[in-house]
Amino acid sequence: MSAPSVEKGIRFIREQIDAPVASFFSACVHCGLCAEACLFYTQTQDPRYTPIHKVALMRRVWESEFTLWGRIKSALGLTKPITEADFTEWETLVYDGCSLCGRCSLVCPVGNDISGMIRKVREGFAAAGHAPEGLIGATTRAIEIGSPMGVRLPALQAQIRHIQESTGLEISLDRPGVEYMALLSSMEIMNFPEYLEAIARILRQAGKSWTISSKAFEATNSGIQIGASDLARVLVQRIVDAAEELGVKMVISPECGHGYTAIRWDGPNLIGRPYKFKVKHILELLDEFREQGLIQTQGLEEARLSFHDPCQIARKGGVVRQPRALLGLVAANFVEMSDAGAMNWCCGGGGGVSANERADALRLTAFKQKKAQLDALKVDTLVTACANCRITLEEGLEANDMNIPVIGLTEMIAEHLVETDRIEEKSA
Amino acid sequence: MSPINNDWQFKHALDDMDGYHQRQVAALFVRNVLDLNPDPRVLKALEVASNYDSDPDEMNSTIKSIMQAVLESHARCGAACKWSDQAGYYVARAAAACLTPRSFTLGKDPAWQAALSCRMARTSATLDCLDCEPVTESLKQHKILSDYLESLKGTEP
Numbered sequence: 001m002s003a004p005s006v007e008k009g010i011r012f013i014r015e016q017i018d019a020p021v022a023s024f025f026s027a028c029v030h031c032g033l034c035a036e037a038c039l040f041y042t043q044t045q046d047p048r049y050t051p052i053h054k055v056a057l058m059r060r061v062w063e064s065e066f067t068l069w070g071r072i073k074s075a076l077g078l079t080k081p082i083t084e085a086d087f088t089e090w091e092t093l094v095y096d097g098c099s100l101c102g103r104c105s106l107v108c109p110v111g112n113d114i115s116g117m118i119r120k121v122r123e124g125f126a127a128a129g130h131a132p133e134g135l136i137g138a139t140t141r142a143i144e145i146g147s148p149m150g151v152r153l154p155a156l157q158a159q160i161r162h163i164q165e166s167t168g169l170e171i172s173l174d175r176p177g178v179e180y181m182a183l184l185s186s187m188e189i190m191n192f193p194e195y196l197e198a199i200a201r202i203l204r205q206a207g208k209s210w211t212i213s214s215k216a217f218e219a220t221n222s223g224i225q226i227g228a229s230d231l232a233r234v235l236v237q238r239i240v241d242a243a244e245e246l247g248v249k250m251v252i253s254p255e256c257g258h259g260y261t262a263i264r265w266d267g268p269n270l271i272g273r274p275y276k277f278k279v280k281h282i283l284e285l286l287d288e289f290r291e292q293g294l295i296q297t298q299g300l301e302e303a304r305l306s307f308h309d310p311c312q313i314a315r316k317g318g319v320v321r322q323p324r325a326l327l328g329l330v331a332a333n334f335v336e337m338s339d340a341g342a343m344n345w346c347c348g349g350g351g352g353v354s355a356n357e358r359a360d361a362l363r364l365t366a367f368k369q370k371k372a373q374l375d376a377l378k379v380d381t382l383v384t385a386c387a388n389c390r391i392t393l394e395e396g397l398e399a400n401d402m403n404i405p406v407i408g409l410t411e412m413i414a415e416h417l418v419e420t421d422r423i424e425e426k427s428a
Numbered sequence: 429m430s431p432i433n434n435d436w437q438f439k440h441a442l443d444d445m446d447g448y449h450q451r452q453v454a455a456l457f458v459r460n461v462l463d464l465n466p467d468p469r470v471l472k473a474l475e476v477a478s479n480y481d482s483d484p485d486e487m488n489s490t491i492k493s494i495m496q497a498v499l500e501s502h503a504r505c506g507a508a509c510k511w512s513d514q515a516g517y518y519v520a521r522a523a524a525a526c527l528t529p530r531s532f533t534l535g536k537d538p539a540w541q542a543a544l545s546c547r548m549a550r551t552s553a554t555l556d557c558l559d560c561e562p563v564t565e566s567l568k569q570h571k572i573l574s575d576y577l578e579s580l581k582g583t584e585p
Contacts, residue, residue: 138506149509158551165566166435166544190503190514193548222506303531355506380531388505398499403492405532415534 006084009128013061016120024112025062028052034104034114039346039366040097051104051114054093057082058121087130094118094125095132096359099366100225100258100351101311106342122227131226132356139222143231146215146238148222148355149186153214156184159193160212169200174246175211180285181248181277182212183219183239183263185256187387195255195387198414202286205417206294210252216242219259224266225352236267243277250278252285255408257312257350257386264317281313282410283385287322290329297416300332303380307409308337308370308393309344310386318342323385323409330416331383337373345369349392367396374402385409432570432577441573442539451477453576454526454542457569458519461546464512464553465519469497477526487527494524511555518549543569 002008034051035041041049063070064079073079102115125131138148145152160171172178180203188195203210216238223232243251253260264279280288289295307327313319320341327334339345348366353359370393374382382397382404384390393406432438442450455474462470473494476482482490501517503509522545525538533541547565554560 134506137508141508147509148506149503151509155509155511155555158555159548162544162547162551166547186509187503187505190509191517301534349505352506355504357504391502391505394499398496405528407534412534415536 004127004129006082006087006128009087009124009130010061010082011124012127013058013121013124014065016123017058017062017066020113021058021117021120022062022066024114024117025059027110028112029110031109033107033109037103037107039099039101039103039348039369040362043366043368044362048093049097051098051118052112054090054098055114055117055121057086057090057124058117087125087128091125091130091132092358094122095135095352095356096362098351099311099346099348099353101346102315103311103343103346106315119224119227123229124227126227132352132358134355134357135222135226135352138352138355139226139228139231142218142220142222142235147186147189147218148220149190151186151189151218153217156189156212156214156217159189159196163193163197163200167197167200169197169204171196171200172211173214175209176246178209178211178246178248180208180210180250180252181243181246182210182252182254183259184212184217184254185220185259185387186218187220187256187391188254191391192387192408192411194411195408198408198411199252199254199282201414201417201419202289202295202410205296205419206289208294211246211248213239213242213246215245219254219256219263221259221262221266222352222355224258224262225355229270232262232266233270236263236270239263240267240271240275243275248277250280250285251275253279253281255282255385255387255390255410257310257388261312261316281317281319281385283313283319283322283326286410286413287325290325295413296418297329297413298418299330299416301330301381301412301416302332304333304335304378305331305381305383306335306337306374306377306379307340308347308382308384308389308406309341310384310389311344311346311350313385314344315342323383326409326413327383330412335377335379337377339373345373347389347392347396349388354388354392363392364396364399367392367399370396371400371402374404379404382406383409383412431574434570435566438543438566438570438573439540441577442537442543445539447538448480449580450537450539451526453573454522454539456572456576457539457542457546458522458526460568460572461515461519461522461549461565464549465501465516467497467501467516467520469493470520470523473523473527477523491524491527494520494527498524511552512557515549515553518545518552521545522549 104114522542525541550565
């Protein structure tokens with residue numbers, strides 16, 4: 001692989017310009033609606049964070065190389081070339097000031113997928129060597145170790161042992177012929193072991209067979225976040241190979257927003273063929289279990305609570321109805337946030353922003369939007385379904401002196417299951 | 429009372445305890461893994477958890493400060509994992525469990541939550557360590573709880 005350079009960056013941006021991108025630039029009516037939809041613009045009022053401005057370098061390449069007028073200007077030497085300084089200037093806009101939440105794409109009156117273009121333009125920045133250090137490290141570890149955080153198999157095995165010993169639940173690795181293969185995010189393995197316990201409890205009650213692959217347990221895909229499709233492809237292929245080797249019918253995407261987008265939507269395009277198995281987010285699966293009467297719950301949370309829709313799951317994945325149906329099983333006082341569902345405001349930490357230390361201050365500024373939503377609701381508890389959202393929300397709440405616990409929905413459902421005493425069973 | 433020898437007895441003994449005794453015994457579990465996190469906020473949380481007459485203001489400020497300790501010690505998304513640091517996170521989580529209201533934890537028993545986090549802390553500490561002894565934190569917790577229950581004999585009506 002050749003070293004990063006400005007020339008390589010420009011070439012990679014050029015390669016991303018396809019018919020949809022060309023039509024998006026041609027169709028843009030400069031209305032500014034994308035700015036008003038962007039968390040980073042609305043909370044800073046800095047016009048540089050206007051979403052369409054973030055792809056200005058890509059527009060320059062498109063204009064100069066793919067339009068008649070641009071070609072004439074280029075031939076006359078009237079085109080301003082893209083320089084190292086340009087990449088430096090836009091790097092913070094493209095990575096720090098965009099969580100790839102997709103809100104801009106949703107409001108665009110001419111249907112431009114601006115968020116998709118920012119994802120594409122990151123390919124050029126990564127190739128030019130202008131990606132944040134945190135994302136470079138995460139991507140390197142994902143390729144070399146299999147986890148962006150460097151979580152190795154013995155760590156997962158230790159967590160499985162820990163859960164098995166303390167609960168009596170069985171969690172198998174590499175069991176062929178089962179129905180489901182569950183993925184995990186490193187964040188869940190490291191910070192929230194309760195997620196793994198929760199799915200083990202739920203799948204046991206539903207009577208479903210499942211396993212985790214020792215070769216591909218990681219759901220997150222740093223290749224998508226940094227903008228390196230070749231690496232994203234490698235990470236998807238590992239999961240596909242493992243799922244096909246085990247012969248599972250379905251891969252369960254965990255409470256990880258972009259992990260879901262990567263394996264559910266980007267994956268088949270990256271590897272160039274359809275999967276031989278289905279992919280569902282854990283909330284989609286749990287709601288199917290609910291509809292089929294496979295999970296029985298008891299008791300209701302009395303706290304006034306709301307649900308934070310992770311962008312990748314709700315806006316990009318369309319999983320909006322399911323979490324509300326699940327909350328209906330266990331919550332007595334659910335209240336909806338303003339702009340809930342597909343139009344929900346991002347927590348500010350998606351798209352690699354939370355992995356980018358340089359963006360911390362900006363992320364906390366952007367959190368003011370979520371703070372305003374929560375201030376209006378006055379909830380006791382916030383529920384979500386993405387480990388990264390959860391940490392970002394916890395940090396934002398703490399920074400704003402807001403005493404609201406953040407809980408994963410899968411864990412909440414598991415805590416309300418009607419089940420026999422697990423430890424009693426084990427001891428017996 | 430016969431000694432506690434397994435998690436079934438352990439959990440049922442915890443279930444039978446009131447909130448104050450749960451907090452006290454949870455603090456004892458955390459003290460057994462304190463070597464993994466020297467943060468003074470952890471110690472302060474244990475002191476407050478063990479004190480029957482803790483002032484509500486002091487309780488609130490201690491909860492706030494231990495929650496900060498939890499957030500400061502968690503693994504950052506995408507950051508290289510250091511399991512020795514992660515052990516500290518689980519100790520902070522265990523200390524927070526001693527004080528966190530049940531409404532914040534889906535009604536889970538604080539002592540059981542603290543026990544699990546302490547076990548995770550000890551497990552985490554061994555993951556980067558080739559020479560470490562196998563983890564036996566659960567057995568130690570059974571003994572701690574047995575001794576605690578024994579110590580209560582004759583002290584309560």
